[in-house]
Structures are given as structure tokens and as C-alpha cells.
Amino acid sequence: MKRFKKEKYDDLGLDTKSPSNGYRALNKDGTFNVRKENVSFFERMNIFHSVVSMPWLQFFLILGLGYFIINIVFASLYLIIGTEHLTGIYGTTKIDQFIEAFFFSAQTITTLGYGQIAPLNLAANIVAATESLLGLLLFALATGLMYGRFSKPFATIKYSTVAVIAPYNEINGFMFRVVNPKSNQLLEVEVNVNLSIKRENSDLRDFYSLELERSKVVFFPTMWTIVHPISQNSPIYGLKKENLLEKDAEFIVVIKAFDESFSQSVYSRSSYKAEEIKWGEKFAYLAKRDESGISIDVGRIDETFAVDLN
Amino acid sequence: MKRFKKEKYDDLGLDTKSPSNGYRALNKDGTFNVRKENVSFFERMNIFHSVVSMPWLQFFLILGLGYFIINIVFASLYLIIGTEHLTGIYGTTKIDQFIEAFFFSAQTITTLGYGQIAPLNLAANIVAATESLLGLLLFALATGLMYGRFSKPFATIKYSTVAVIAPYNEINGFMFRVVNPKSNQLLEVEVNVNLSIKRENSDLRDFYSLELERSKVVFFPTMWTIVHPISQNSPIYGLKKENLLEKDAEFIVVIKAFDESFSQSVYSRSSYKAEEIKWGEKFAYLAKRDESGISIDVGRIDETFAVDLN
Amino acid sequence: MKRFKKEKYDDLGLDTKSPSNGYRALNKDGTFNVRKENVSFFERMNIFHSVVSMPWLQFFLILGLGYFIINIVFASLYLIIGTEHLTGIYGTTKIDQFIEAFFFSAQTITTLGYGQIAPLNLAANIVAATESLLGLLLFALATGLMYGRFSKPFATIKYSTVAVIAPYNEINGFMFRVVNPKSNQLLEVEVNVNLSIKRENSDLRDFYSLELERSKVVFFPTMWTIVHPISQNSPIYGLKKENLLEKDAEFIVVIKAFDESFSQSVYSRSSYKAEEIKWGEKFAYLAKRDESGISIDVGRIDETFAVDLN
Amino acid sequence: MKRFKKEKYDDLGLDTKSPSNGYRALNKDGTFNVRKENVSFFERMNIFHSVVSMPWLQFFLILGLGYFIINIVFASLYLIIGTEHLTGIYGTTKIDQFIEAFFFSAQTITTLGYGQIAPLNLAANIVAATESLLGLLLFALATGLMYGRFSKPFATIKYSTVAVIAPYNEINGFMFRVVNPKSNQLLEVEVNVNLSIKRENSDLRDFYSLELERSKVVFFPTMWTIVHPISQNSPIYGLKKENLLEKDAEFIVVIKAFDESFSQSVYSRSSYKAEEIKWGEKFAYLAKRDESGISIDVGRIDETFAVDLN
Numbered sequence A, B, C, D: 001m002k003r004f005k006k007e008k009y010d011d012l013g014l015d016t017k018s019p020s021n022g023y024r025a026l027n028k029d030g031t032f033n034v035r036k037e038n039v040s041f042f043e044r045m046n047i048f049h050s051v052v053s054m055p056w057l058q059f060f061l062i063l064g065l066g067y068f069i070i071n072i073v074f075a076s077l078y079l080i081i082g083t084e085h086l087t088g089i090y091g092t093t094k095i096d097q098f099i100e101a102f103f104f105s106a107q108t109i110t111t112l113g114y115g116q117i118a119p120l121n122l123a124a125n126i127v128a129a130t131e132s133l134l135g136l137l138l139f140a141l142a143t144g145l146m147y148g149r150f151s152k153p154f155a156t157i158k159y160s161t162v163a164v165i166a167p168y169n170e171i172n173g174f175m176f177r178v179v180n181p182k183s184n185q186l187l188e189v190e191v192n193v194n195l196s197i198k199r200e201n202s203d204l205r206d207f208y209s210l211e212l213e214r215s216k217v218v219f220f221p222t223m224w225t226i227v228h229p230i231s232q233n234s235p236i237y238g239l240k241k242e243n244l245l246e247k248d249a250e251f252i253v254v255i256k257a258f259d260e261s262f263s264q265s266v267y268s269r270s271s272y273k274a275e276e277i278k279w280g281e282k283f284a285y286l287a288k289r290d291e292s293g294i295s296i297d298v299g300r301i302d303e304t305f306a307v308d309l310n
Helices: A047-053 A056-081 A094-109 A122-150 A241-246 B047-053 B056-081 B094-109 B122-150 B241-246 C047-053 C056-081 C094-109 C122-150 C241-246 D047-053 D056-081 D094-109 D122-150 D241-246
Strands: A006-008 A034-037 A163-168 A171-179 A186-198 A205-209 A216-219 A223-229 A250-259 A264-273 A277-279 A281-283 A287-290 A293-297 A304-306 B006-008 B034-037 B163-168 B171-179 B186-198 B205-209 B216-219 B223-229 B250-259 B264-273 B277-279 B281-283 B287-290 B293-297 B304-306 C006-008 C034-037 C163-168 C171-179 C186-198 C205-209 C216-219 C223-229 C250-259 C264-273 C277-279 C281-283 C287-290 C293-297 C304-306 D006-008 D034-037 D163-168 D171-179 D186-198 D205-209 D216-219 D223-229 D250-259 D264-273 D277-279 D281-283 D287-290 D293-297 D304-306
Touching: A047 A122, A056 A094, A056 A122, A056 B122, A094 A122, A094 B122, A122 B122, A122 D056, A122 D094, A122 D122, A163 A281, A171 A250, A186 A223, A186 B250, A241 A277, A250 D186, B047 B122, B056 B094, B056 B122, B056 C122, B094 B122, B094 C122, B122 C122, B163 B281, B171 B250, B171 B281, B186 B223, B186 C250, B241 B277, C047 C122, C056 C094, C056 C122, C056 D122, C094 C122, C094 D122, C122 D122, C163 C281, C171 C250, C171 C281, C186 C223, C186 D250, C241 C277, D047 D122, D056 D094, D056 D122, D094 D122, D163 D281, D171 D250, D171 D281, D186 D223, D241 D277
Parallel strands: A034 D293, A163 A277, A293 B034, B163 B277, B293 C034, C163 C277, C293 D034, D163 D277
Antiparallel strands: A006 A205, A163 A171, A171 A223, A186 A205, A186 A216, A186 A250, A250 A264, A281 A304, A287 A293, B006 B205, B163 B171, B171 B223, B186 B205, B186 B216, B186 B250, B250 B264, B281 B304, B287 B293, C006 C205, C163 C171, C171 C223, C186 C205, C186 C216, C186 C250, C250 C264, C281 C304, C287 C293, D006 D205, D163 D171, D171 D223, D186 D205, D186 D216, D186 D250, D250 D264, D281 D304, D287 D293
């Protein structure tokens, strides 16, 4: 009989010698509960990742601020050169000239170039020609990043809030449910469920890869109930609710899919802790058929009913 | 003897407890016949997917309308500021000033900037500088999406309208034919055929993955006849035409390929219902050889001739 | 003893009932020798593929011509509206006015907008505002395609002109050699060799997948000699040079690799006909070591020397 | 008992008939120590690869220089045509006119188009219209490449400086450690370790693929210790430190991962020479748990302590 492969958990740095219960390695939103220390700023930084992951508001604030600061810098340069070397500057005070130079800079860096203000001498021309080149490059980056953010693939899989232990054929099964709420198709969906439990009389944790009833579907139009059959060679065979709680069990889920809108692979992650498992409950059927075809009530994803376990 | 794996169909939410025959899970164009209910607008929406999938006409109408509305908004702003703070506005009526402001806005947002109209005071300059920044960002998105639409990979595989049951070696086979009508190469083409049939004396459906004579080809220059040999362990072994109709059979096809033009994976889907299967017909040879080489008559993809079944 | 899997060649439409010898399914440059007939223009066309695959000269000619024609069209529109509604048009003859309108159009569509010519009335403004919008969209497409062409991944694998039959361990082997002449890395290189031979006393062809000494390498810095060992279960076991010629043998090679510069998979194809195989020759060693390290003389890729076959 | 597959090393052109010890095939930074000779310039060149791989400073210098040279060329053209055919050129000397034409060219190629200088006659208009078209195309390429560089995926895996031979279960193991210092997630991480050793009494080298305790992890949040168990069928079973040095052993590591920020596969390469292996040392635990959760001290990646070998 093939036993489930037991893997040492500590070599991944996810947990080791945890003094107490209640640890969650993977958060519900797919982020990991591990901090990295003593990584130099240079090693850690990943500008592209930061810019692509930040909220839209922050992105636009940084963009707007950058635009403002660059125009301040170039307005200062035009003032140093002397606004008498720009046509169409009529301000007599320094502050008025600065404002006019500021907007001339804005017209130059966006390559708008109304021309009511224009550079006259060599220095002003050099600054303006440099600014327009810089503008093209910076806006290429900014707009590229904006489109990159907009077209970034992301898995939109929604998980049932709880998992259940329900009868499955002659035995029981660990089950949870996922839906694809979006209209885009997910194809070749692969699911991977790992169990992390505390080793008996030890601070260390063991890490098991769980066998699934089905670990891959070719298409995933709406909903999928993922089942780990608790057969004799399952690491949770014979365990009761209180055992899972004691062992501080965590079921770590990673789903991979090909998203047809983005033509790219996307990954989704979530986890279920022992406290998030309902024993002796079964997920309700969501599919319904009327004259207009089949429909799935996604809002009832968490609906369960009581059943007797095998 | 290895039996075909029978998979419960209902866990995918494609069909369950269907009260009658005549249901099609997958349409000929690859879309699914399942509606999703009670998905919040926020969860459902996928702007990128919508914009990339809509028809070109709709895309250009939205773009044109957006351009029009934004110019209306900014023209109003310039009017609120007062068109006396723009050079080159000669209109004396509000409506004339609005029209001139509208086109000034258009010249600003596209960074065209003729300069025959130009902002004079602080407020007009702020609006114009903001508009040109906004213009760069919005046009980056619009043109990015346009290019994204244009360069979006899509599988262009054409399916034979009908499938056939024809002799295959000593037994019979379920066969259909696909062609690649385009000039681009499809590589590593993988095909996956699933059968959905009604369970006897039940509303539920069973779902089988069908074994194929060949499920992958390294290159696919023109045409491929895909064959499921109806051997003893086929789920349709021994079934007759009327049985397949009774069981409301549906053969669901998913084809994956690497498209060399787009350097990306593409997926194509279609299905054959029991009514779309011709029994005792065979596909005609399409390849022909003359002095200028081999040619395939793609127009004859549906041509069949009668044969005796084994 | 596992026999090589024999596959029917005709279901791929590559060849069937060929009346004579001398047919080549795959050209040396990786294109296929099969024409498709009766494909409607709409089905066949793939604008993206055409634009991305055409030679650079053709691409620039089409671009330049398009720019010229669009300016002709818009210049005509401005003339119909009347050039008196544009400032700065001084031409008195129709032809002069057309030329000035033509360049005004060019300044508008590129969003250059000098402003020495500018629209005055409503009609001219509408045309100019539309033209600048159109310009942004068209140039986004044109420049996107230009960058798409430039950054398109392509396999740059170079094949030895001939293949050889040389001793390999206790038996003989069919061998050819590939090099990566570029400085970019190819990773996870997979090779696939298929043999197409005429069936005895028949016009049909058989298609075999050949077993290789090694069909995948993790990295491919310079050169690789690909070997098909002619063991007892090889389809060419016991065949002589004249047999391969009689059977009009063709060895079809498909190589897949991950190109690190483009971060994408690339495919390369080629083929060897019976005439392009040297019997009793072995490829010369190309690697040489001196104080500055190892070097490979890529220019000697085709160098062979005579050996006795097993 | 399955023996490790021994592969001939020379067919990859990585080394052959090396006259002495001390050769490194793969550098620590993942580049290969093999030169290619007699590759024609045309075959070798890969402009995209060069531009995407060069340092940022070089990229900007080339860009700036290109901008300068193109403006010189077009300024010369305007001078040949005669600056009297441009409005707003006030220079009386050739040098002044050239400078003004230079900046007019800069305003044209960036589509800035202030308009204080503008073309008047046919020739000047043709040059300006051509220049603005060229500008759009060249800047599309330049800014596309800039964004391509910025968004290029790269594996940021950090390797322990040394590898160790440490006890592993009842035997010993060859171990090294990798960390992901960045905040982006790496998924489906696959590792591949190959050993290259000199053949006894020969100049040739043998090449082994090493079996690993675990060769793939689904997610890789922080750190991973990769272990090759030195079992009886390991090619280094029974070898001592001096044997590995004698055989000039090199352990070549290739890691593949899916980078979630870039939604693409990335590869990382490194190698360990016999001199870089510490015998009888074990890597220190880096994970630590306090009230704020788990943390990994990445700075201690190289920390080892002495242990007795089995």
C-alpha cells in the first residue's frame, strides 16, 4: 500500500519549533505569514513588482506627484537660464515667471507644445529638447506600467469560507468548494492541497501532499468541489475534530489555471485551519435547471446541510 | 483490463438533475450554457476581459464616445474659468466659445497643441496641464487595449460540422475532423474528448474521458482526423444510434495548441451532440498530389461516404 | 520487446497516395509543403500573423504608403471644407493649397501640431480633432506592431547540412548536429524526430516517432549532437542507404526551447531526406581548450570524417 | 537497483579532452565558460537580446547619442534646403542657423512642435513630415525597449556561497541552500542538479543527473535546502573530499520557477566546484518564531556548524 509521502516541513522555512498552537502559514488572501530579515534593500527591492502590485490610488498619486516635481525641477532650470530667453513669458515677478515656466515645462514634457511659450537661446533649447526626450521616456514607462497593471492576469477564484468533512462513497472526505465568479474562462485547472500538522511531542511540523479525487479539470466554467478521500493511507485517517485542532492542522491550497482572457497562467492560494472545518456537513447543490438552461447560484457557495459521517 | 475512468459530472456544476433531454453543455462556438446567479457586480466584472472580447465596432464606439464626453467635460471647465483666459478664442456667444473650447480640449488631450488657442491664466494652465497628463494616460490605455485586442491569440481551428461512427481497424471508431485554415503554425496540439451521458433511471449525468488513437501531434499543418476507438472498454461500446440519443450524449472537445505567430498557448472548444453523429459514414480523403506538391481541399472537410460498420 | 509505434501518416494530411518519390513534407526552413485549397479569404486571413511575419522592407513600405494615403485623404477633406478655414494657408492655386493641407494633415495625425496652420471653423476643427484621434490609434497599432516584430521570439538553431549514420556504442546511430549561434541562452531544449517512409507496394506513407539517446537537455550553451540509436526496434534497423532512398525517407525534426531573452518558448523545424545522409561518416569534435578556456568552432559544424560502421 | 544515468558530457560541447584540472563550465552568475568561434556576425547578432541585457547606463547613453545624431542629420538636411524656408529662424551665421535647425529637428522628432519654427516650402515640409513619422516609430521602439527592460522577468534566487556534505537520515547528503530575497512569489519551483567529473585515466568528463530528496516545491516563500542523498547509487557514493578535488567535480544547478509578478517562467543557474564544498558541516536553522509570527534571517544563509558524518 502506497503511503502518503511525508515531507519535512522545516526545509521550506515555513515553520519550525513553533512554541504554541494557532499559527497560520498561509493567509486566506494567499500571502505568507513569514517575514524576511537581514535582506539588503538592494536585494529586496523589486520596483516592477511594487509598482504593479500597489493600489490604483497610490499609483496615481505617485504619478501625479512625479509629474509635479519634474515640472518644478525644469521650471527652476528655465528660471536659472532666465525667462527672458523664452518667448511669451509676461510675468514680471519671479513667482509669476516660475508659474509660467512651470506650465511651459508641462507643455514640453507631455510633447503638447502649444508654442505660445517657446525657447529662444541655446541653453533654453537644450533644456527643452532634453525635457521632451525625458518626457517621452518617462511617459512610456508610466503608461506602460499603467497598461501592465490593467492587463495583469490575476486568479479570481472564490473559495468557500469553510471546508467540510462529509461522507464520500464508503468513507469520508475532506471537501471545499471553489467558484469562478468572472465571465472569463479558466482552463486546465490544477489543484494542489498540502496538510501541515504538528508532530507529536515535538515543536516541528510535518507536511503532507494530499491525494485528491480529481486534481485537474480541463475546463472550469463555474464551480468545483474538491475532495480529499480520507482513505486508510490519508494522514488524517482516523483523526477526530479535536485531534486536528490539537495538531494545529492547516490545509494549504494552491490552484493553477490558464486564464483565456490574459492568455497566461494564474495562481490562486488559500488555506483552511482546523477551526474552519465543519464536521458532518455536506455542500448543497447549487445547479438548477429551468427552461432557459442551467444556472448556478454562486451566492450559496457556503451553504451546507448536516449529514451522518461514515 | 483498464476501465475508462467514470467521473461524477455534477461536481463541475455543468448539469445535474436535468428534467428532460436536449441539453447542450457546451455550444458550438465554445461558450458554456451555464448562467451564474447572485454574483455581485464587483466580483463578476472583469474590465480587461470585457474590453478585449467586445466586437471592434463596440470598442470604437466606446472610444469615440469617451473622447467626445471628456472633451465636453473639459470644454465646460474652460468655460467656467472663462474663455477670456485662453488666447485665440474669438467666439462671442457662449455656444461658439464652447465649441472653440471643445476643440482646444481635443488639441490638448491628444497633445496635438497647435497653439492657435493656448491657456493664459493660472486656472486655465492647471486644467490644460492636467488634461494633457490625463490624455497621455488614457490614450496609453486605449491604444494599449487596441493593440492587445489586435495581438490577442485565438485558436482558429475549424471543426467538421458532424462527427461519424466509422470502421476503425477491426472495430469501429468515433471520429471528427479539424483543420487549421490559417497560415500560422499550430504546434504541440493536444486534444481532449469528454463524453457526457444521462445515467440510467436517473436525472444525473456521467462524465467520461475518452481514449483517443492519438491525443497529441507535434505539428498540425493542415488537417487532423481525431479518432476514439470504440473498444470493449469504451463507454459507448455496444451502444446504438438510438441509445446515444436516449442518453442525450454530448461529446465535449477541448483542443490546446501553441500558436507560433503569437508565441502563446491557445484553446479551442466545441461539442457534438448525438444528433450530430452520422453512423456508417467515413470522412473522404482531402489530400491530393500534383506536380506542384500536396494540397488539401479544406472546403470538403464535411464530405463523407457510406461504409459498412464492423 | 517494445516496438516503435507506427502511426498512420495520412490523418495529418501531410501525404497520401504519392505517385512517385522525391517528395519533401517539411522544407529546410521549417515551412510545410502543403497548400490549402478552398479556404475562404475571411477564414484564411490572419492580419497579425501577416504583419508580424513580412520582411522589414515590406513593413516599412506599407507603413509609409499608409501614411501617404491617409494624408491624401485628409488633405482632400480640408480642401472640400475650404482652405480659407485654416489659418496660415497661403497657396493660391488648388495644387498649392492641397500640398499645404497635406502637410497640415501630417502635422495633425502625428500630433506634431506646429500651429502655423490651424483649423478655424467648425468643420475643419471636427476633421482635425478626428484626425488626431485616428492618428493616436493608428500609430499605436503601427508602433505596437513594430515593437511586436522586433521583440518576436524566434528559434535561431542552426542545423548541420547533412545527417550521418555513424557507429554508436555497439550498434550504429542516425546523427545530426545543432548549434545555438546566438549569445542568448536556450533552456529545456526538447527534440522530436519523426521518420516518414513509403509503405512497401503502396502509395501510402508510414510515420514513426524515433527514440533518441537523449531527447531533452536542461541547457544548451553551444552544440548538441542528436543521436537515434539504430537498435533492433528502430524502423530503419537493417536498412541500407539504397533502401532509405527507395523508401523516400524523410527525417522530420522539431525542436522546442525556452529562450531566456524573450522569456518565451520557441520552436524550430527542419528535415533530412535520404539523400542528405552520409553513411559511415562521423562528426568531428569542435571543442578545443586553451589557456583562455573552452571554445567551439561553430564554422566546422558540417565537418565529418570517414569511419567503419558496425 | 536503478543506477544513475551516466551521460556523455562531450556531446553538449561543454568540455572535452581538458588537459588539466580547474575548469569551471558554469560561472556563479549563470553564464557559461564556452566561447563560440567562426560564427558570422549576422548569425551571432541578436539586437533585441543585446539591448535588453545591456546595463541601464549604456542603454541611456546609446539612446541619448542616437537622439543627438539624428538631430544632427536632420539639422543638416534643413540647412541644405535652406533655413529661409523655415519660419522663425533668426540666426545669420551658418552655425547659428544650424543650432536653430537642430532644435527645430528635436521639436519635430519628439512631435513636440512648438511652432515658433515651422516649415514653409515643399522640401522642408517633406523632411519635417518624414521626421515626425520616423520619430514616432523610433520612439516607439526606444520606449518599448525601455519598458521591455523594466518588465523583463529575472530570477532573483540567492545561493549559499558554499555547499556542504552533511548527515542525512542514515547516510550523508550533498546540500546547498537557496533563498528568494524579493517580495514577489515564486511558484512551482523545479531544481535540477548535474554533476560533471573527470573520467579516470582520461581527459574526458562524465555528466550525471543527481537524484534529489525533493526536486519541486509548489511555493517557495523564503528558503529551501536542496539535498542530494548520497545513497549507494549516487555517483559520489564512497568518495572523499580529495577524490572530488582530483576529479575536478562541478555541481551544476538550474532552477526554474514561475514568477507571479511577471506571470512568466524564470530560470536561475549556478554551480559549486569541489573547492566550494564544506565536509562535515550543516546549515544552521534560520527560522525563528516570536509573537509577531515566523521570520527568516536571510543574512545567515551561509551559516554552518560542524557535525559528524555518517
